[in-house]
Amino acid sequence: MGIMGRIARIVVDVVPDKALDYVVSPDLDGKVDIGSRVLVPLGATRTLGYIVGFLERSVHVRLREIISVVGDRTYLTPSLLRLAEWMGEYYCAPSERVLRTLLPG
Numbered sequence: 001m002g003i004m005g006r007i008a009r010i011v012v013d014v015v016p017d018k019a020l021d022y023v024v025s026p027d028l029d030g031k032v033d034i035g036s037r038v039l040v041p042l043g044a045t046r047t048l049g050y051i052v053g054f055l056e057r058s059v060h061v062r063l064r065e066i067i068s069v070v071g072d073r074t075y076l077t078p079s080l081l082r083l084a085e086w087m088g089e090y091y092c093a094p095s096e097r098v099l100r101t102l103l104p105g
Helices: 078-091 095-102
Strands: 007-012 019-023 036-042 045-055 068-074
Touching: 007 036, 007 095, 019 036, 019 045, 078 095
Parallel strands: none
Antiparallel strands: 007 019, 007 045, 036 045, 036 068
């Protein structure tokens, strides 16, 4: 797949302490932002994650596209993401666990 569209860095629920890169397809461009909850393919399954940033390019050659946006608002503000980063470093906790702690159940 040629990389078209923006590249989103996403923290998913099932991969501890690692963000993954996905392509934002043209039909989702403008509908996602930092903090958006998204459904993404992961191996043969699908999983939920949160966009924590955007990249100009990825070191990975073959990126998959985000499947869909979940909900109609962003759940994590830039200040909450900075807090999550600090908490993860201070408490040596995986990113996905810290993000789940900051979000409502």
